[in-house]
Amino acid sequence: MGVYLIMFEQRKYAVIQSVAQGRKSKARAQVELGLTRRSISRRLTVYKTDGKLGFQHGNEVIGFAYLSGFYKAFLPQTALLSIYTAEGCPVKGGGHELYTVIVVMLSQTNIEYIISTIVADNYRSLSFHEKEGFKPMLTFPKLVRKAERFIDVIWM
Numbered sequence: 029m030g031v032y033l034i035m036f037e038q039r040k041y042a043v044i045q046s047v048a049q050g051r052k053s054k055a056r057a058q059v060e061l062g063l064t065r066r067s068i069s070r071r072l073t074v075y076k077t078d079g080k081l082g083f084q085h086g087n088e089v090i091g092f093a094y095l096s097g098f099y100k101a102f103l104p105q106t107a108l109l110s111i112y113t114a115e116g117c118p119v120k121g122g123g124h125e126l127y128t129v130i131v132v133m134l135s136q137t138n139i140e141y142i143i144s145t146i147v148a149d150n151y152r153s154l155s156f157h158e159k160e161g162f163k164p165m166l167t168f169p170k171l172v173r174k175a176e177r178f179i180d181v182i183w184m
Contacts (some may be wrong), residue, residue: 041129044071093126095134098143105140111156123156147172148180157184 043060046052047068057068091113098106109130113123134142144162146153162184170178 040071041075041133044068044075047072048075091122091126093123093130095130095139095142103141105138107134107139107142109142109144111144115152124160127160144184146182146184147174148182149174154182154184 040061043052043057047054047057054065054068054072057063058065061068063071091111093109093111095107095109098108109127111123111126111130113126130142142162143165144153144157146157148154148167164182164184166183168181168183171181172179
């Protein structure tokens, strides 16, 4: 079941990407994915504004994930991961599913390393990354100002 979901999500991503790039119409995407025009439009909005992968519950974006280059000139095999799930997200395991799709997509590239930047008081994010196998690499002491205090930033 999990593999089917991951492969289906990857297929949805590819179809929405084609629509965003003008290689496919919304009507064709509707037929291919069996979704309404409104649902296609929502997924296209998530793709364009919140990153490469995203998911919704009702009309609210409750999670997204994307990768960007990380000092491409010096570290071409490294990408920077941004992943988000809303506080109180009604979908259990949504972050894990997003991360798994990212890993499947990365298997088709030359990227070997993923780095994630986390504010040290974000315990949910730290726990998530640890569960996915990330290890702390570097801590920047008091780098970010939040609620009138300075907080460490951690690279994992």
